[in-house]
Amino acid sequence: MAETTITTPLTLPCGVVLKNRLAKAAMTEGLADSMGVPTQGLVRLYQGWAEGGCGLLITGNVIVELDHLERPGNVVLAGALSDAAKAAFKAWTQAGTADGTHVWAQISHAGRQTQKLVNPRPKAPSAVKLGLPGGQFGEPQAMTQAEIEATITAYVDAARTCQTVGFTGVQIHAAHGYLLSAFLNPLANQREDDFGGTLANRARPLLEIVRRTRQAVGPGFAIGVKLNSSDFQKGGLTTEDSVTVATWLQDLGVDLLEVSGGNYEAPEMMGMEGLDPDAPRPTKSASTLAREAYFFEFARGLRAKVKMPIMLTGGLRTRAGMQAALDEGIDVIGIARPLTVDLRAALPLLNGTSDHLPAWEAQLQERPGLFGPKSPFKLIRTIQGFAGIYWYYGQFYRLGRGQDAAPALAPLKAMGEVMGLSKRWLAARRSNTYFSPV
Ligand SMILES: Cc1cc2nc3c(=O)[nH]c(=O)nc-3n(C[C@H](O)[C@H](O)[C@H](O)COP(=O)(O)O)c2cc1C
Numbered sequence: 001m002a003e004t005t006i007t008t009p010l011t012l013p014c015g016v017v018l019k020n021r022l023a024k025a026a027m028t029e030g031l032a033d034s035m036g037v038p039t040q041g042l043v044r045l046y047q048g049w050a051e052g053g054c055g056l057l058i059t060g061n062v063i064v065e066l067d068h069l070e071r072p073g074n075v076v077l078a079g080a081l082s083d084a085a086k087a088a089f090k091a092w093t094q095a096g097t098a099d100g101t102h103v104w105a106q107i108s109h110a111g112r113q114t115q116k117l118v119n120p121r122p123k124a125p126s127a128v129k130l131g132l133p134g135g136q137f138g139e140p141q142a143m144t145q146a147e148i149e150a151t152i153t154a155y156v157d158a159a160r161t162c163q164t165v166g167f168t169g170v171q172i173h174a175a176h177g178y179l180l181s182a183f184l185n186p187l188a189n190q191r192e193d194d195f196g197g198t199l200a201n202r203a204r205p206l207l208e209i210v211r212r213t214r215q216a217v218g219p220g221f222a223i224g225v226k227l228n229s230s231d232f233q234k235g236g237l238t239t240e241d242s243v244t245v246a247t248w249l250q251d252l253g254v255d256l257l258e259v260s261g262g263n264y265e266a267p268e269m270m271g272m273e274g275l276d277p278d279a280p281r282p283t284k285s286a287s288t289l290a291r292e293a294y295f296f297e298f299a300r301g302l303r304a305k306v307k308m309p310i311m312l313t314g315g316l317r318t319r320a321g322m323q324a325a326l327d328e329g330i331d332v333i334g335i336a337r338p339l340t341v342d343l344r345a346a347l348p349l350l351n352g353t354s355d356h357l358p359a360w361e362a363q364l365q366e367r368p369g370l371f372g373p374k375s376p377f378k379l380i381r382t383i384q385g386f387a388g389i390y391w392y393y394g395q396f397y398r399l400g401r402g403q404d405a406a407p408a409l410a411p412l413k414a415m416g417e418v419m420g421l422s423k424r425w426l427a428a429r430r431s432n433t434y435f436s437p438v
Contacts, residue, residue: 004326006319006333007350009055012255012309016168016222018055019100021326022346025258025313025334026106026171026226028060028070030393030418031400034428034435036066036076037085038092041400041438046096046103048343048399053350056332057096058171058224058258061108061178062162064154067119070110070178072422072429073437077107077158086165093166104169104224105162107155111179112140112188113264117426123147125182125189125196131265132275133382148195148205151179155209159223160216169222169255172209177263180206181228184237184245185263203245210252224256224311225249229298232266233279239298243305250308258311258334259299268294270361271315272385275378289324292317296325303329319355337361340395341405364388364411387411390418397421400438 002008010018031041049057061070066078081089096103112130114122116138124140143151159170174180182188183195184202191197195204206225213223227245231237246257262268266279271294273281283297290296294314303310312325313334322333338345338357348354365373365388373384394414395405421437428435 006322006326010309010331012222013253014220014222014255016102016220016255018102018332020053020055020350021322021332022054022350023056023058023311023313023332023334024049024052024054024339024346025336026058026060026173027336027340027392027396028074029396029400030060030071030073030421031396031438032073032075033437034425034433035085036063036074036078037088038075039088039400039436039438040091041397041436042075042092043095044400044402045343045396046092047098049339050096050098050101050103051347052339052344053347054335054339055100055102057101057103058334059096059103059105061110061173062105062158064107064109064158065151068109068111068114068122068179069118070108070113071115072118072425075105077105077161078154079157081161081165089165097166097168102168102222104171104222105158105167106171106173106226107158107162108173109151109154109179111177111182112137113177113182114138117422123151124179125191128188128190133379137264142191145193145195152205152208152212156212156216159213163217163221169224170213170217171224171226171256171258172206172213173226174206175226175228175258175260176269177231177265180209181231181237181263184228184241185231185233186237187231187233187235199241199244203248206245207248207252210249210254214253222255223253224258225254226258226260228263229259229261229282229295229302230280232262232268232274232281233276236266239301242298243302246302246306246308250306254308256309256311256332257306258313258332259295259302260313261295261298267385269314270389275382287324289318289320290328292321293325296328299325299330300328317357317359319349337392340392341407343399360392360407361388363407364391384411387415390415393418397438
């Protein structure tokens, strides 16, 4: 049998064929208008990404409940869409599906990781506040069973709407500490009812959403899930638990399981350590080639336990590293940060003219100084960690406006831009007036 490489097509269990093994992983774009409707900025970004050659594009968080945004500027899919909104969604999916590309909406609810500015009392599995300095997040309230049921319905309705506006699949976000991930995390979920305690109970909302979504969208529409390999916190979701959840998801016919890890308290999805120095960290691979991928060892172990297609995301930058993952039976390579400044950065890799992707995170980390990302002061390091993310958002604003990206942008300046635009977006949202961040 011919060797699988990044250019080999992949047929998913639902019958969908991805034209190659590269996927743009989800990145929150912040480019919806104040009604949560996609703008021309999103169309521009996805045109570029579709031209960039990845077989699958997964959108950033698309939120299923308006008051549980992951950030101001999120696309929102809650309730029925107006004709104008439908047309805007269709323009977006049309851009993303050019040249046989698949585009899946990542459907999500931020839970206790909702910013205080958006909602000071977000709903969560339990009233357990995030353990982060800075007071950016509100006081979570434990959901009632009726609220959990309503949220499950909101996910399923959103998935069904995705199908009607031209997405070719959905990815249910159950990673990174957002609502479904928090249900899985015993530190965040201290419930004593049917949604807490045992792993089966903690996984219940996720499994119900997957089961009912399949009923709603039929057999030929792709359903993916993004799952933490671990929360990387003492007492959080363990790798053993994660494998068990993966086997349940396989039984429900999930088409692609994306493996990631961590949350806001332990940002291992970005390869970064959390505030607790004693927390478990991802196991580094013994293989030199595979070492760049943060969750490779977990994915390799999972491969032996499940047959469903696996997508591995986090740190993959070189053809050799990607090939090492494919050689171990990983099906899809997820890529996020390398595709921010140049939306078409995957093309040279796909056509064989380059062997690696740009690693912007290395450039951001290299800035020296007492107040830089390697500052001896923990608070400065935390602020710089967040500012490093805002740098990517700053690139999206520029690209969304049709401007050039700005690799020299200072992260703290980007942070100021994002905060200014977020406040204006929220003010417009509250007064029911129109505002577009691009
Ligand atoms: C700017 C930015 C926004 C992100 N937004 C999301 C998101 O909306 N949903 C998600 O699941 N992951 C999100 N991530 C995480 C990425 O999908 C990915 O897991 C992570 O960046 C590691 O992959 P990489 O090393 O290729 O960047 C985001 C990452 C970045 C840099």
